[in-house]
Amino acid sequence: MSISKDSKEQSEFREYCRSWLEENRPPPTEFPLPQAAYEVMTEDHRSYLVDWQARCYEAGLIATDVDKEYGGHGHDGFQIIASNEVRKAGVPYFINWIGLGMAAPTLLIHGTEEQKQQFLPPIFSAEDIWCQGFSEPGAGSDLASLQTSAVKDGDNWLINGSKVWTSLGHFARWMLLLARTDKQDKYNGITYFLCPMEHPGVTVKPIHKMTGESGFNEVFLEDVTIPDDLRVDAIGAGWKVAMSTLTVERGAAQGVGAIASSESPFAAIEQLIETAKTTTRNGRTLWEDPTIRDRILKVYERTEASTQSARRARINALNGGAMRIPLQGKLNGSEIGQEMHQLAMTILGPAASLYIGDTNAVDNGRWALGYMNTYTGTISGGSSEIQRNILGERVLGMPKTK
Amino acid sequence: MSISKDSKEQSEFREYCRSWLEENRPPPTEFPLPQAAYEVMTEDHRSYLVDWQARCYEAGLIATDVDKEYGGHGHDGFQIIASNEVRKAGVPYFINWIGLGMAAPTLLIHGTEEQKQQFLPPIFSAEDIWCQGFSEPGAGSDLASLQTSAVKDGDNWLINGSKVWTSLGHFARWMLLLARTDKQDKYNGITYFLCPMEHPGVTVKPIHKMTGESGFNEVFLEDVTIPDDLRVDAIGAGWKVAMSTLTVERGAAQGVGAIASSESPFAAIEQLIETAKTTTRNGRTLWEDPTIRDRILKVYERTEASTQSARRARINALNGGAMRIPLQGKLNGSEIGQEMHQLAMTILGPAASLYIGDTNAVDNGRWALGYMNTYTGTISGGSSEIQRNILGERVLGMPKTK
């Protein structure tokens, strides 16, 4: 869909972004980059991506609309343009996606003046990588059942427990930490802290995913001391704070320019169509197989529908309620993506066995790797099963399953 | 699959069945017969079908293996042959399917000598049509929550309540009745009776299904008096008795020759393939559309799998446990049938709109009618949702959902 016109200032800024990205596009890495920021595991990739984010920050593509006093560029309504152009340009994502996507919005809404001034600039420049300490072993989808304890000790808090699925934990200087300050109250017993990862009581152990990647980590916290001024919002307000950033994640994330992966869903389905047109087996291309084509088109149809739903969500008389479409976004996006990658493996046939790094792998083995990583989307951040509960209960008003 | 050889007696009897059915095939009805016995609603169809069952009984195709003293023909191992030949011959089903399929097996296992001698012969001849009074309004899948009460009154029981989804209730002389004799005990508070439908306290009200058919009925029971000798098995044993015939339904039913519908799943899919090959739209047959063909073949594949699973079920080392395959039968059969009929509507396209009785309806409108009636299979007798609970809990040992 072509989009409506920019204002003069907007189109000038859009032009600036385009030309800057064109001139400053970084050279390809020796080894392929992971498909998303949360899978970055090795030092060569880290330094390359930190450098890239720092330059984009200087260029004004990150923190575009943030006040200058917090290290931002002080514009208004320009961030969305910058982010769209970054996506379109097909350049690398920003490694500090948790810092940009979760830490910065949280601090902007709930942080103290000091916290904002201390933490925001190095988030934007990727000088400080951030990770998120919400999930715990055994908690799974029941996030609020977390057990990591925070005990008041004078002006400090003493933290003990462990976290899991911690992306970037092995690179991070800071962690967004949820800890339990009251065992009696499941939801109001949780408090939100900023935890220094360089503290001696912090141990980080990489987790290898089925892809072989180790972007995720286990983090063990033993008698970690956190001064009270690293607490965010009130004692017991942690769950509220976490939810407020989780639910507005996409929106808020865009607010400072987080881009965790470089590809739009349409770009993926279009590459799949191209691959189907160029993959020949048993005497014809897979695109010439009407049954395969029908399945590709069903994915295309659903991808277009998601795009149009986002458009419809902004019209009250057509959106069926404010949260109905937004709450479907994560579920549909992850499941359509999984279906698409599964289909891609079918299209590749025997070549689907060739993994990233194999000299004959189609599209550099992106489909097998991408397929396995779609489970991050359908499992983490509230599994698809939990998403359907939420939709049935919050949107359609059906009784709670728990 | 071709089958292994009969014994000499068996092949003689098979030959007899074939030739008898060939010579005695009844003339077609003026108006098409319903697709299954439980949908018979009108007098013209009733009288035609009662006459047909009576003649098949005389010919020895029904109650073939039942003792002579109970009106049977006293053979052994011949019923399965007779039933298979009746199915193959494509002749009408037997209207008294509840009598043959449920009443007779129940009485043979749990009935008194008097009950067997009084009730079995007129069941076989279809002189007495039987219906089943298990389901109640509001009970739905929770069968055991039934409320119809039976109160002891001297040598009699006083019955009050109502039943629903009662096939053949409008023709029946007798009903298999489950009534509550103890409010305190959900399962052991149920007793099994034989209820005379001609009793003045019995009112039958037809229910029209979405197909327009009214084979089902509501039955109201007001102060219906039942002498104690019409009780089956012990007081409080009703649930046990009902389950014993429900679970062995197919097996036991075959025991006396019940045939509730005239068509095998394979016959249906083969007719669908034939229809796809002869239905042309936009310049080609639907069978020539590879996507449609793929869907037809998936149904064919699953139909063949069900047939082969029944074969595998008889081999202990291959069946994964005695009940694993049998408990899948109803679920798979009804869902494959629903998928097949849905696909048939797609194949017919605009012609799928033409209902039974329309002069241009393809295959006499069987597909639209049959499609709607597949919901009887996926909803009644334990819905597909309940079937999956049963399989997950009884076969796979997962925790109960209730």
Place this chain on the structure above:
Amino acid sequence: MAQPKDFGFGEEQVMLQEAARRFCDDKQPLTALRQATAGSEDPYHGKDRPGHFDAAAWQEMVELGWTALAVPESAGGVGMSLVTAVILAEEIGRAAMPTPLTSTLQTTYVLKAAGSPANNWLARIVEGQAASLAIQPHDGSHLPDSTTIVVKDGRLSGTASFVQDVQKTDFLVVAAKESGQTKLYALNTATEGVSVQFDKIVDLTRDQGRVTFDGAAAECIAEDGAKVLAAAMPAILTLIAADVAGGCEWLMQATAEYASVRTQFDRPIGFFQAVKHPIVNMMIAADETRSLVYNAACAYDTEPEKAALAAHLAKSSAADTAEFCANRSTQLHGGIGFTWEHDVQIYHKRQLHSKQLYGDAVWHREQAASYL
């Protein structure tokens, strides 16, 4: 050409949506339908089914300007967008209302595509005449040149099948071939030489028939009929898809409400994920169709080069959504939803009818693929 971010759905549209919803609620079309069809349940005896038409309600729609809505001002209409017409089709679908409005709107787009020669027929629609399309042969083909009707000296001979709402229509637009060339003709349904055989159909909210022409005189409104039909087809498809979006939203809401009140095993059945999650999937399907419908309508209004692809996607999504929502709503209602008395079966049958109208999901995805 740029599409407006809001699909062109502005204040006027909000007001029309509210008015249409109120109108459909007030009419209680299914109550009237039940009275009209009572006693005709038995499918085995009798070869026909009475259609149902609330002429008074139709007159009100005309007075509300709904028939004039899509007619260009040049032909005395209001000349509003397809997005606006879609609002009506969606509400008609939500109410499962038996009315020739959708057929008439579809015919309107064919007449518009035919240009000035069709203006006086458009004027009749403004006046309140109902119209329908007679463009499909007996085998149900729906290509722009599928017709098997032939023309000689301006007189039509042959049969058109699957003519929607034919009992209710005043005139027909007919595709017919003259020496191999498909042309479009218009004539009154009552014209001499026109005979209608009513089909006995599954859907209780529509009627349908075969129209046989035996040398009936008709007015030619388009020489290149295939081109005109192809130009109008995106609008025709989008309007059916909108009907499905409305109907499936109703089915989804009705099932969610039932799941919240109906109890089994001492719990409302909506507690059970085997009930709750399929209803959520119904919502997802209905939302996808609705979004694709407004995109298709907006493309037709403002970005014609994208209209065909967008309409194919809308109808393929609608066909899948219709099948799925009809299926699950009956299953999850259990026995009660399977009865003639329950409204679910009426919506179920209407979705089945819409699913196959002018092409199923497989067909439309195959067409869509040709644009990629």
Place this chain on the structure above:
Amino acid sequence: MAQPKDFGFGEEQVMLQEAARRFCDDKQPLTALRQATAGSEDPYHGKDRPGHFDAAAWQEMVELGWTALAVPESAGGVGMSLVTAVILAEEIGRAAMPTPLTSTLQTTYVLKAAGSPANNWLARIVEGQAASLAIQPHDGSHLPDSTTIVVKDGRLSGTASFVQDVQKTDFLVVAAKESGQTKLYALNTATEGVSVQFDKIVDLTRDQGRVTFDGAAAECIAEDGAKVLAAAMPAILTLIAADVAGGCEWLMQATAEYASVRTQFDRPIGFFQAVKHPIVNMMIAADETRSLVYNAACAYDTEPEKAALAAHLAKSSAADTAEFCANRSTQLHGGIGFTWEHDVQIYHKRQLHSKQLYGDAVWHREQAASYL
């Protein structure tokens, strides 16, 4: 010809099944696999992945007579049925065991179909040599005459791709064309002029490679190679499908057990129908595939005219079951099943590999349709 009601699954088969299951349990193949592959997780750096082969276990299988099992007595084997061989393939799949047994059994059926000229190669299999098929070109085509290798004066030139377990095989059966005619050749993997490039594949339990022939000398074992391959293909397909049936049964059982012990929201997750019902659907899929596998094997043994259709149905079912069970088992295990440490990922990848081996579900249903 009549099929035995029991698939020809008698006492001998029961004993073999028990022995094979015990053997696979004792070997704990995944423990050994983890030791062999430790440290090779990182997919970004390094272009190769070590295969894993337990030579001692292979020797035991040979001594148990498993390699001789399908070889005709005329060639010094035991001459048992495909139903019997399927038992082994199913147990190998249930254990996800890295072994060339299935490839060797598949090669055995090609050699059998080739008749007496291949007898001395069959004898080698009896002795314990592992073999594999080199019949697919780079594009993964798997028709009997898809090979792009050419022969001149009995010497092979060209490349065969997707050769299974090539690291573990002693000899290869190669499809090659001489003046357009597809013939079959056999030669030692170590022959001069044969070079192997190992693929870096997703499945950790198999290895695969590209074999390039540069004027390698080989023995012709079949003049009409396409006919021989077509005759053996039902057995080849049935053996893969059996591997899937075993592997998906393991995945289903493992997921059901996990759902009974893992608690969330104060309940074992198997309480929730969103977990329980998909696991039941996994069971249904695995059962359908297993039933079609034994039917296909029995048809191959006793009703050859039905073998091709039955095998296509078995493999199409297996491909769908592999995809579905792999997908759901990972999803329902949640984060833990997504880790390298968990066995589910090993089975998941093996099913993905088997899904596409010699044709996916769509392909095989298309072939099956030609028999209807």
